[in-house]
Amino acid sequence: MTFEYAPAPESRSIVDIKASYGLFINGEFVDGHGSSFKTISPSTEEVLAEVAEANEADVDAAVKAARRAYTRVWSKLPGSERAKYLYRIARIIQERGRELAVLESIDNGKPIKETRDVDVPIAAAHFFYYAGWADKLEYSGYGQTPLGVAGQIIPWNFPLLMLAWKIAPALACGNTVVLKPAETTPLTALLFAEICQQADLPPGVVNIVTGAGDTGAALVEHPDVDKVAFTGSTGVGKAIARSVAGSGKLVTLELGGKAANIVFDDAPIDQAVEGIVTGIFFNQGHVCCAGSRLLVQESVAEEVLERLKRRVSSLRIGDPLDKNTDIGAINSAAQLGRIKALADIGEAEGAGRWSPPCDLPTQGFWFPPTIFTGVSQAHRIAREEIFGPVLSVLTFRTPSEAVEKANNTPYGLSAGVWTDKGSRILKIANELRAGVVWANTFNKFDPTSPFGGYKESGYGREGGRHGLAGYLKGGNN
Amino acid sequence: MTATPLRPDALASGDVAEITRNDASLRRFLHGLPGVDQVGAEARAAGLGTRSIKTTAKAYALDLAIRMVDLTTLEGADTPGKVRALASKAMRPDPADPDCPAAAAVCVYPDMVGIAKETLGDSGVKVAAVATAFPSGRAAMDIKLADTKDAVEAGADEIDMVIDRGAFLSGRYLQVFEEIAQVRDACGSAHLKVIFETGELQTYDNVRRISWLAMMAGAHFIKTSTGKVQPAATLPVTLVMLEAVRDWRDATGQMIGVKPAGGIRTAKDAIKYLVMVNEIAGPGWLDPDWFRFGASTLLNDLLMQRTKMATGRYSGPDYFTLD
Numbered sequence: 021m022t023f024e025y026a027p028a029p030e031s032r033s034i035v036d037i038k039a040s041y042g043l044f045i046n047g048e049f050v051d052g053h054g055s056s057f058k059t060i061s062p063s064t065e066e067v068l069a070e071v072a073e074a075n076e077a078d079v080d081a082a083v084k085a086a087r088r089a090y091t092r093v094w095s096k097l098p099g100s101e102r103a104k105y106l107y108r109i110a111r112i113i114q115e116r117g118r119e120l121a122v123l124e125s126i127d128n129g130k131p132i133k134e135t136r137d138v139d140v141p142i143a144a145a146h147f148f149y150y151a152g153w154a155d156k157l158e159y160s161g162y163g164q165t166p167l168g169v170a171g172q173i174i175p176w177n178f179p180l181l182m183l184a185w186k187i188a189p190a191l192a193c194g195n196t197v198v199l200k201p202a203e204t205t206p207l208t209a210l211l212f213a214e215i216c217q218q219a220d221l222p223p224g225v226v227n228i229v230t231g232a233g234d235t236g237a238a239l240v241e242h243p244d245v246d247k248v249a250f251t252g253s254t255g256v257g258k259a260i261a262r263s264v265a266g267s268g269k270l271v272t273l274e275l276g277g278k279a280a281n282i283v284f285d286d287a288p289i290d291q292a293v294e295g296i297v298t299g300i301f302f303n304q305g306h307v308c309c310a311g312s313r314l315l316v317q318e319s320v321a322e323e324v325l326e327r328l329k330r331r332v333s334s335l336r337i338g339d340p341l342d343k344n345t346d347i348g349a350i351n352s353a354a355q356l357g358r359i360k361a362l363a364d365i366g367e368a369e370g371a372g373r374w375s376p377p378c379d380l381p382t383q384g385f386w387f388p389p390t391i392f393t394g395v396s397q398a399h400r401i402a403r404e405e406i407f408g409p410v411l412s413v414l415t416f417r418t419p420s421e422a423v424e425k426a427n428n429t430p431y432g433l434s435a436g437v438w439t440d441k442g443s444r445i446l447k448i449a450n451e452l453r454a455g456v457v458w459a460n461t462f463n464k465f466d467p468t469s470p471f472g473g474y475k476e477s478g479y480g481r482e483g484g485r486h487g488l489a490g491y492l493k494g495g496n497n
Numbered sequence: 498m499t500a501t502p503l504r505p506d507a508l509a510s511g512d513v514a515e516i517t518r519n520d521a522s523l524r525r526f527l528h529g530l531p532g533v534d535q536v537g538a539e540a541r542a543a544g545l546g547t548r549s550i551k552t553t554a555k556a557y558a559l560d561l562a563i564r565m566v567d568l569t570t571l572e573g574a575d576t577p578g579k580v581r582a583l584a585s586k587a588m589r590p591d592p593a594d595p596d597c598p599a600a601a602a603v604c605v606y607p608d609m610v611g612i613a614k615e616t617l618g619d620s621g622v623k624v625a626a627v628a629t630a631f632p633s634g635r636a637a638m639d640i641k642l643a644d645t646k647d648a649v650e651a652g653a654d655e656i657d658m659v660i661d662r663g664a665f666l667s668g669r670y671l672q673v674f675e676e677i678a679q680v681r682d683a684c685g686s687a688h689l690k691v692i693f694e695t696g697e698l699q700t701y702d703n704v705r706r707i708s709w710l711a712m713m714a715g716a717h718f719i720k721t722s723t724g725k726v727q728p729a730a731t732l733p734v735t736l737v738m739l740e741a742v743r744d745w746r747d748a749t750g751q752m753i754g755v756k757p758a759g760g761i762r763t764a765k766d767a768i769k770y771l772v773m774v775n776e777i778a779g780p781g782w783l784d785p786d787w788f789r790f791g792a793s794t795l796l797n798d799l800l801m802q803r804t805k806m807a808t809g810r811y812s813g814p815d816y817f818t819l820d
Contacts, residue, residue, distance in 0.1 A: 023557060023775045023783055028549035133547065290740055291537030334776050343549035440532040460534050 025336075028343040030132045035123045037207065040070040043078055043230060044213035046085035047223025052078050057232070059206055062129035063340050063349035063384040071206050074229035079198070079238040082227040086169045086196040087244055089224025095166055095194045099155035106151035106192060108219040113144040113184075116215065120208055124180055125340045127207040129349030129385070130303055132341050142465055143184035146483075149467035150192035153488060157193065160485060163494030166194035167270060168246035170491065171239040173260075174209075175252045176202035176351050177306040177407075182251050183209055185482045187226060188467075193491035195247070196225045200239055202252075203232040204352045237263070245269060249490065251308070254405075254431075254476050272480025272490045274308065274472060276405040277433030279454065280426035281311030281462060284419070285320045287438035291460065293327045296411070299436060299462040301335060301389050304350055305409040308477075309434035311462050313395075313402060315422050318415040325393065325413065332389050333376040350385040350408065359387050359408035366392045366401035371412070397428060405431070419444065423451045432474025436462045455481075508748040513713045520671040523710070527670060530709060533701035533737055542732035548772045555768070559803045560598055562767040562795075563590060565785045567625055567756065569604040569793050571632075571724065580609045582820040584616035591800050592818065594807075600796065601785040602655060606631070607648035614652040625655035625690070629680060632694070632723035634659040638676065645683040656680070657690040657791075659723060660707065662697045670710060677714035690718035690756055695734045696726040704734055708741035718754035724791060729759025732769060739777040752781065758791025764802040767795060 040056070042049040052072030059068050074082070094102070113120065120143075121135035130139075157164040170190045174182040179201055190197050201209035209228050216226045229235055233256075240248050240260050247270045250260050254275040264271055281299045283292045299311025316324050340348035350356040367373045371392040380386040387408055395402050395412040402412045416422040426435055435454040437445050449457040455473045458464060465471070470486035472478060480490045489495025516526045550558055568587045570579060584603050591597035602623035603613050613624045626648035630636035636644075645656055658680045664672045681689050691711040695704050711719050719738055722729035735757045742753045755778070761767060767790060774782045782788050797817045805811050 022780050023561075023771065024554060025548065025550060026552040026554040028551045137547070287531070288534035288537065289531040291534040291541070294537055294541050343547075440534075460537060 025344050027339070029339060030122055030125075030341045030343055032122060032126065032341065034119050035126070037068055037123070037126075041206070041210050041230070042072050043074050043082070044210065044216075044226070044228040045078070045082045046089075046227065047217065047221070049213070054078060054231070057203060059127060059204065061126050061384070062204075062351050063381070065384055068127060068207065071210075071230045073231040074200075074235045074238070076238045079229055079235060079242060082198045082229050083169060083171070083239075083242045083244050085224035086198050086227050089222055090168055090196040093222045094191075094196050094225050097194075099157060099164075099194075102192060102194065103151045103154035105219055105221050106147050106154060106188065109215060109221070110144045110147035110151060112215045112218055113140065113147060117141070117144070120180060120211060122341065123211055124208050125348070128176065128179060128205050129340055129351050131345040131348040132343055133345065134303060138465075139178055139181045142467070143181045146184040146188045146467040150188040150487075153189075154192040157488070157492065160488045160492065161494070162489050162492040165493040167491060167493060167496070168195060169244060170195045170197045170247040170249060171242065171245040172197055172199040172249045173236045173239065173252065174199065174201055176205040177303060177308070179205040180208040180212065183212060185251075186249055189482070189487045190249075190491045191225065193488060195491050198227045198229060198239060198245070200229050200231060200236050203230070206230040240264060243267075247271070247491070249480075250274070257478060270490070270496050272482070273478035274480070274482060275433075275476060275478040276407075276431055277308045277310065277473065277477050278313060278403065278405050278429045278431045279309055279311045279434040279436065280313045280315050281436040282422045282426060282438065282448065283314065283316040283320070283324055284422075284437075284439040284441075284444065285317040286440050287320075288440060288460065289320070289324060289327065292438040293324065293331050295436060295438060295460070295462040296328055297331055297335070300411040301332070301347060301409050302463050304347060304387070306351060306355070306407055307463065309456060309463065310407075311434070311436050312406060312411060314411055314413045315416050315425055316413065317422070318417055321415045328391065329374065329376070332391065335376070335389055337378050337386070337388065338381060347389060347409065350387050353385055355407065356385040356387060359406055359410060362401055362404060362406045363390060363410055366395070366399060366410075366412070369399050369401070371395045371399055371401060397425060403429065419448065423448060427453045430476040433477035434458065517671065517674055517713065520669070523670045523674065524668065527706040527709060530705055533705055535701055538701055538736055539733045542736045542773065545773050545776060546732060546769045548769075550768050550772065556803075556806050558768045558771050559764060559799055559806065561783060562764065562771060562790065563799050563803070564598045564601060565789050566600040566796050566799070567602045567604045567758070567789045567791050568600045568796060569724070569758070569791055571604070571606060571627060575606060575609055577609070577612045579820070580605055580612045581616045584613050584622070586796070586818055586820050587622045588617065588620045590796055591803070593816070594804075597800070597803065601789055604657060604791060607644060607651065607653070610648050610651035610653045623654040624652060625657055626651070626653040627657045627659075627723075629658040631657070631659050632725040634661050638679070641676070642679060642683045645680050649683070649685055649687050653687055655688045655690060656684050657692055657720060659692045659694060660711070662694055665698065665703070665707060673707075674710055674714045677711055677716060681715040688717040689715065690720045690754075691716040692720045692723055692758075694723055694726055695721045696728045701733065701737050704737045705741055708738050709745070712741065712745045712753050716753060718756050718789070720756040720758055720791065722757075722759040722791075724759035730757030730761055730791075732773060735770060736773060736777060739774060739782070742782070743778045752787060754787045754789065755782070756789040756791055761790055761792050762794050762798065764795075764798045767799060
């Protein structure tokens with residue numbers, strides 16, 4: 021007999037998913053004037069709810085509500101009063117943590133283990149952290165004057181967490197917001213709207229408009245929006261930058277990445293293997309800062325790969341609500357298609373493709389953890405962001421070659437360095453052109469730490485004191 | 498680094514002789530092993546601790562854990578009566594349920610081996626004896642060997658020796674190696690478990706080094722602690738040791754057992770260890786021949802959880818024997 025873990029599903033009964041959702045404007049749910057769309061569970065393709073698609077008129081109503089709340093209420097409140105609301109929201113997120121975790125897992129496809137231990141606690145932590153700043157802005161270095169109305173567009177990979185990254189600093193600084201969640205994952209944002217009601221947040225301070233690209237474009241182009249904050253693909257980021265050029269709107273962009281995870285021969289090998297796994301297979305690789313390029317020193321490449329394959333073979337893929345699931349579903353059919361296409365290109369270009377033997381569910385969108393060996397800088401899988409559980413392995417001989425290869429990308433969001441030698445960590449970290457460099461760890465997030473990119477990975481920082489700059493006049497001189 | 502005679506990923510029997518030729522070469526080998534990052538190792542252990550083991554998996558794990566217990570009494574106040582009671586409990590942990598499996602062994606001081614053996618008879622439950630001036634290991638080598646032989650002659654099936662931590666911490670690795678090798682010889686056909694007292698060695702790098710050293714010296718089992726020093730067994734220390742036995746098998750084809758001891762008191766903790774064995778060393782180690790728990794109070798909690806699985810109700814501690 022072997023140690024087979026019996027199914028350990030988290031109960032869905034804690035969440036109450038409504039049949040349909042309207043838009044959250046001026047503190048209440050209202051019907052949209054546009055059409056609607058369905059959000060589905062990517063692990064089963066079950067339709068979860070019908071969600072309103074905000075049209076230009078709806079976006080205009082939301083921006084007007086935000087402007088009114090900004091002028092009449094929110095910008096006039098002392099920081100200490102704004103902080104009370106943010107603390108209250110943070111506590112409600114914790115209290116309703118299981119509900120949020122289950123809902124996020126169902127709507128996004130990511131494992132409950134991650135929503136429970138990462139997404140929800142860090143989302144609450146962001147509200148706690150920026151609540152603390154609200155009455156101390158005179159020490160921020162960016163003054164205390166808010167920008168006004170922020171239009172915020174977030175991606176589907178960390179729906180609630182990205183909402184927290186956007187809303188918490190904006191509100192702490194005295195701005196009001198209109199936020200558009202991604203069209204495949206609107207449900208936790210709509211639950212967050214209920215939390216705003218529960219916290220008695222003044223109407224119009226937070227408005228949530230659901231929809232796809234057209235809704236986002238209407239928000240970005242709205243003349244009364246003072247600031248646009250976007251997290252998503254580099255392509256859309258460029259389009260946003262073009263569309264707001266000359267309008268006087270301030271913009272922060274957090275875009276794609278193709279991070280190098282560099283393993284030197286003196287690295288703590290077992291922990292490096294763990295870090296490689298966390299780097300690329302956390303959240304099915306739907307992570308802009310994922311360590312999607314493994315750069316491993318040639319002298320230990322074989323050993324590292326052998327250990328990596330053994331470790332990846334032990335990952336548990338399946339029902340996102342099972343507490344023992346390590347890898348959940350791909351978020352959408354479209355994303356699955358893109359991952360499959362790039363993986364096939366990798367194979368066609370001659371890289372060695374490997375996946376552990378695993379039974380994927382027949383319903384839903386699934387892709388096995390995949391490792392490509394023998395990848396060179398010229399391969400497309402070494403250059404393009406796949407945004408899926410696909411790792412490209414390259415080797416290097418010397419530290420300078422490692423840095424050169426790591427920096428040889430149009431992106432620059434994150435990087436990882438693995439070595440037992442402290443002096444090497446400091447030297448390499450200084451030479452890497454990436455906004456975040458992790459040393460002997462990967463994919464660690466904390467509200468006190470600024471996050472953001474170089475080059476085509478975007479501009480502006482989120483998190484930490486630096487995250488205030490994007491929402492204060494003094495941070496944008 | 499370049500002087501490291503061998504990478505640990507391919508060891509042949511002649512290589513051990515080469516590595517242990519002198520203190521310098523042994524030191525080069527042990528210090529050439531990949532380091533252990535403390536934060537990463539602890540995070541991995543904590544991550545495995547969140548596995549949710551329910552229903553059939555839990556029933557399997559509880560029975561397996563009972564079969565892996567080295568039921569231990571190592572007190573100055575031990576008496577023949579106490580040892581007999583413990584031995585009876587090891588053979589039949591749950592008097593109310595004849596289907597309850599027996600423990601793996603009882604673990605006693607050498608002078609109690611005869612008493613334990615007499616009670617256990619041919620039940621299949623082994624007798625383990627601590628030896629080599631347990632728990633400090635502070636005695637002359639001939640005394641340690643005599644201690645070992647005494648226990649073996651009294652019928653011990655397994656010897657739990659302690660290493661000389663002072664020698665290890667001052668870098669006299671070859672001395673530690675030779676002591677283990679000599680005790681192994683003195684064990685004859687008895688199995689040798691080597692206790693590191695990881696609470697005194699402190700760093701995970703040290704735990705990895707002593708694991709390799711003991712495996713090269715002929716240990717059948719590597720064991721965390723005496724139970725007399727805090728901290729005793731921890732999940733991350735056991736993780737590093739499980740990685741070592743896994744890597745040793747890759748290098749030599751030979752399997753070595755692992756025994757965390759001290760501080761494991763609840764069924765919930767025991768299950769976390771079994772998950773770790775399963776996912777780090779592999780399912781091959783999920784057997785009393787290759788993994789043991791050194792514990793005393795753990796057994797009753799395992800029994801209580803086992804009864805709860807069977808009946809759906811918790812019964813009070815008075816329904817389980819105190820020995």
